[in-house]
Amino acid sequence: MARRPTMSLEVNEMTSISSPPKVARLLTPPEAAAFLSVSPRTLMRLTSTGGLAFVRVGGQRRYEFETLLAFVAAQRQGG
Numbered sequence: 001m002a003r004r005p006t007m008s009l010e011v012n013e014m015t016s017i018s019s020p021p022k023v024a025r026l027l028t029p030p031e032a033a034a035f036l037s038v039s040p041r042t043l044m045r046l047t048s049t050g051g052l053a054f055v056r057v058g059g060q061r062r063y064e065f066e067t068l069l070a071f072v073a074a075q076r077q078g079g
Contacts, residue, residue, distance in 0.1 A: 025065040026055065032063035036072070 027035065033043040046052040047061070052071055054061045 026057065026062035027065060027068070029061055029063070032068060035065075035068055 029040055029043055033040045036043065038046075043052070047054055052063070053067050054063050056062070
């Protein structure tokens with residue numbers, strides 16, 4: 001069986017390897033509402049008043065998981 005040659009990667013001071021970009025987990029409106037423990041109607045109200053950001057994918061709203069976590073942290077009250 002023939003052995004395949006292996007490729008090695010050399011890194012010096014002039015070259016750096018960056019990590020791949022972080023991929024955001026996108027949730028559908030029902031998933032986002034369930035995560036926040038609110039009704040889909042309340043989620044829409046939060047979105048329409050600008051209190052919660054969303055992205056459009058193919059014309060449909062999606063919510064980034066990190067955005068939902070930040071929203072929850074911003075709503076935290078007390079110590």
